[in-house]
Amino acid sequence: MNIARFSVKRPVTLGMLTISMVVLGLISVLRIPLESFPSISSSSVRVGVNYASASPEELERDITLPLEQSLAMLGNVERISARSGGNSSNVSVEFKTGTDMDLAVMEVRDRVDQARVLLPPDVERISLFRWQSDDRPILDADLAWKGDEGRLFDIVRKVVEPRLLRLDGVANVGIDGIEEKQLLIHLDQQRLASYGVSLGQLAFQLRANNINVSLGRVLDGGRRYQVRARGEFAFVEEIGAMPILGGDLKLADLGTVTYDYPERERFERLNGRDAVEVEIFKASSANTVEVAQLARDELERISAEYDLLDIRITRDRAEQILGELSNLTDAALLGSLLAVGIIFLFLRSIRSTIVVAAAIPVSVCCVFTGLYVAREFFGSAVTLNMVSMMGLMLAVGMLVDPAVVTLESIFRRRQDEGEGPEQAAVKGTGEVGMAVIASSLTTMCVFIPFFFLSTGRVSRWMGDAGLTICIAVAVSTIVSLAVIPLASSRLFRAGLERYDGYLKVLVAALIMSVVGWKLNSLGWDGLAAWAGTTGARVVETTLSMKPITAGVFGVAALALTGIGWRCRRKGMRSSYTSLLAWTLDHRSVTVVGAAALMGLGIWLYTDIEQRGTPWQSERRVDLTIEAERSFSLDEVDALFREIEQDLLTHATEIDLESLSTRIRHGGGSIRARLVDADEGRLTTM
Template identity: 30%
Template structure:
């Protein structure tokens, strides 16, 4: 017999709940205040891509080598710079990985520390180690920089907040200087911008090419000439004088004002510099950039750590708008391929759309079950109220709105209704049982309060357990930031459910018998009118009436058929009746049904896991095409002069490079291939003009004339480019060229990716093959993520490593789904070893140091003080003029020229370099950089993959390279995405285990039982895993890090239905109902709230799970699909098998207690206060 409470009894038993139920004005004031604070906090909270607080475990050290551009190679830098610094750094405790990279310009070190290492102390230890190593480094080592790397803030290690491309018309003068002096200066002045890095920008320099023969004929001492040039180009303070009572500072200014003045510089009386040297402005270009078919440059923007990303990006956009109006930049155009602030705003729009649609779907579910707009809207208030109060709490916690907090809000949107639904259903049920409205509102909330606290705590404890017990720093950080809106929101939804919902139901008259609404009365009368009109209606109208009647029957299944009382939904009522009959049947066969289903579930989970594609991160839609072209080792970009417009003049032996660029652009835009200019064509043209022995300049002019005549017009190129942009949805294109490689980036319209995929296939098939030119392409997507996988090869010798890596590369080419395999060894300049013959050098009094200096100056020259040209400082470099061929044209130095260089001896004479040196013979390819990992030289074998199934690819690669033979001291390991995937998988399994343990312990604590929590956890969680992975498999979604996070969240969510189910069964048994009857009655009463809570959560997740929605390029639908599938499957498992396992475990407990009573002489029939009588089965 169920006990009924009066309002006074309910108030005495639950005074806190009665306070809220009896004071609606107070509750409304509190809700209004917290909501307003939350909305204000939302406006004031900063927006950023990634939250701060994840302390980087990495420190970088950069050691520049000032002479590297002239005489150093990566191997020499490794020997003189890398090894001494590496030796000192390796003595620091707590280092997990020490990576060293040696290049021509210096060395770079990346130091990763373990999670337990204090990073402040580590930074100090790294600084001390660098200072100790500095004593062993050459004197011309540059300023060593030690930086902390990070994800969320600014600084060197931070991720850029934007990429900007600048390009200009061909008639723009000095574009590089304008970029440096106008654009870069303006961008760096933007508040919050920490740095601007340009690519493709080159600076002019003034070259002083000394004619070796003339200088020797005039007897010029080169050392005195260098000293004179240094002294004649200075501006220094000269002291202070006093005149008319004021101090006047004097400045001695002997700076050279122009190239003409430099040419007229007297070397000695009667001899000018122009008589022994050629002085001119030029450029030395190692790389260049073309944007949308024009010369251009690309820059990366970095923000300071304490600035807001969105605000900084808005200021940058304002600065770009100002620069667009600057008359000094006439002819310049700007494209912004990516700006982080815009991506954050887009994510917020996606979030708001997801929340609104999810809330709408949840309200529709409520309407279907409750058949009342007022009732549904009162419950639906839990979403905005809980979210607004959560925003207020986050504001005072100092949190920001970022990718992880937005993801947390999206996850919580559907869950915030659960507690309100359960409370409203129980309050409504108490009213139907005859309680007074006030008493029903208080008692209904009080009865369910403990179950709500327990079910909400299980979700919160999952986040708490992972945060404090997981061994992975990144997982702890992500779960903490996602967990703040989820945990705070769910906790506040309990407050709303217990304090606001009962009060609103009581005040709005929703408890007890209700008068039918006007809409439902009209709806019931509509059928009567349709039925009455059918007999005498004409044939055409009768068909319409039959259709209307069919619609009525469908709607009545959810709106209700009877005119008065509580509306009933036949479909849901029929489902409840069918469920009750099924449960009665299953209870009788509970043993074999439960063991069969749970056995099949536990057996199916591993099989389902193996059938899934496994990856570290889904890339989502691929919206960027990347083409990478590697040129032959002999390729060099050099420009000897500038034309009158400031554009570089390309030498004849570089025509093939420009031809490759033009050919590539023509292929991209679909222009017809231009016939190549041959030497025979040029000579024939010159012969027709009577020039049988043309000079180099005449030959070049003829080449340019023929190429220009055969090329499409500029207008035709622009039209073809515009048509390709429009046809294939291309938003921007950037091409960067260097001596070794080229990179083409095509940014696509995300709404037209099918056309972009077609374009990718077309250009990959259309680009012609060239000897020595390697082409690789990939269709990228996600948050700047790469589709590359790699294998790391380690060993002592670089040449042997290269051989092993090439063998692995050949074997990996046969793996399905792997494309563009290459050895990631940047090609360096071909090397010839010049060996000093010590006996001959000693005999001729030649010092090795003097030999090295003379060779370096002859081949590379030396830099002097910058030359002032107007407001610009231009570098000044003195060097010997390049040798000339038989026709007198300049050419590159050759080994024979090096051998003829005169080297002074100690006795005053000079000898040829070849007299004291010998060479290693033929040139061999050199490495552009040497990489070391944990004091071992390494090489990477890199491949592009078009599939997300990393687990399968790793297994196939491992099988293919199993036959590679490694000499002693050499080894290989998976790196990059392969390694991160392995670490992530292990961390996720560990975190999942901790989640289950924490949920089980919490339920044991609150239920004061070990049996009841087991029956919930053993049923709900495996069902959720099966449903979640089944949904991923059915939708073809790879299992990635976000889906794993969704699975961990499921562990704390799916037990909620079982908790309220078992809690009601316990209360019914406590009231004296027989055990089996209590199980059937409790489960039947809970089917409606379980259906409602599950379906509102599921429908709230549908916008997150469908389509290809992303957060800043990272797809989050795997998490939505995992939670959606897990919730649906767990609902069926909870409804059917939790009660069965509950009875089985209770039977086992009774048997154990009976056995213990027989053994120890004490017999108890059950636990105190719980009826354990069993009905016949």
């Protein structure tokens, strides 16, 4: 292959290119956003209209049909469905795959505005909904105040919300559970009837006396003045003193006018105290981890400034993302070490192992560069998430396959045929070059169809994995045809055998350093916690294994032991030759055995439970409590307070970290968040 000859003849050029790609990969991995899952958006838009005191027939006739007729004129529409009932009308428009949804939403809004004149005049608001995975909050926090409840609302509105909105990358801050003061007018029906005043007259007079309008401009002495009529109410007493119908009757004579908190219809508490839930949403182009860290730091500063303010982070997507990516990184690192160990076990050459091992980090860095280029120059929405990192982890084994094939061909020409290191590198690569390329293209053809699957959300997920694997396979092919020949031509030179012992010590020290670094990051407490939780569960699961499962594992262990004993006694190559000769002499038995294994696999596939996403346990317990309809809100609140008090009293025994409560008429829910599994003594199972 010309690329192999170029790499051998131009070592400095190829070395600089390789180092440049590694550096670009390290820079790219810092610039690619970190997410939990790929970004997914729906291809449908829902138009919702609330219209109180209307029957389903009226909703369909007056609202649904005019909206449907107007929206039917849109282009690229796949289907239009509507539902009328429950004092609301909902029309959903599903667009064809590949439609620019940002432009489609604008067209839907225009069509709705055109149909507005056909709707009843008392329709106040028309809402448009489009589901996107990025619309989920990145951080949820419960805020409780240890003093006056009214002070909590002021702190949230005047301090917490403005300071969070000023952070870079924060698009919106949602607040749930806050109660604000309202102007309340409680009228006496008997007085209204005795004075002959209707509610319509009162509403009209309140609107007429609460105005702030522009009266135009006044020119005086060459100067121009803006004139406004300001007749808005400034105090509650002014509203109560407003004369009714131009007589001596005042609004306060017909009822009471107050500025106070309305009657509560629900309660939210954190650890038994009234709380407010704050949800933080990020901008579409912002990094989830960075924005969540900024928000967390700001909340910590606010908590330090107000001693009576209790802030608990109930959900942080950044921690989830970092934890999942850390687990995948550890799994990929362990897989790489095992792959290198297996290669050394079969090749029995430390220099050959180093050549193949060097291909893994170089290829991984080049993959990150490819992902960044796909985002910036080809409009791809790929991010570093669970799916793309899983694809990279699966591709770790594929990264070494072309390198092993190329190295074996070079090694055979160098050792068996006695060729020089450079000649063996060029000719050995040339022998297997086309086979390596064909094998890589075959692997890529399996995942390329994922790019054309766009009829569901799962296909969007698999697209990230497919892109990562295809880039990894292409990069590993280039590395095996360029970097491997260069490294082989330098490490397979005569006289370097005397350094094999030092190389083994160096590689062993490097592996031990990595293992020690991971153990140090866990610490003795972490190891003890792992042994008490995960280790205990492994032992418990093993001891509670069913007899059939234990028998299968026992037979498999005996078979592996027998194979290992034979390979050690007669050699692996001799054992494989004997097995191959036996299968060729007993072809019918081999075919029947292969068919039996395939049938067993099909039966197991049909017997295994199938579901869209795997079930994952969380360190929390949700309780939903329903009360009789005859119970008042205060009675339901008293019931929940007893439950909260009981749980908080035994918090240490049940590994309880925090308790969030939501109460409404007819019942409510309690969410108990537990301490981390490494710190707790109980499981959620």
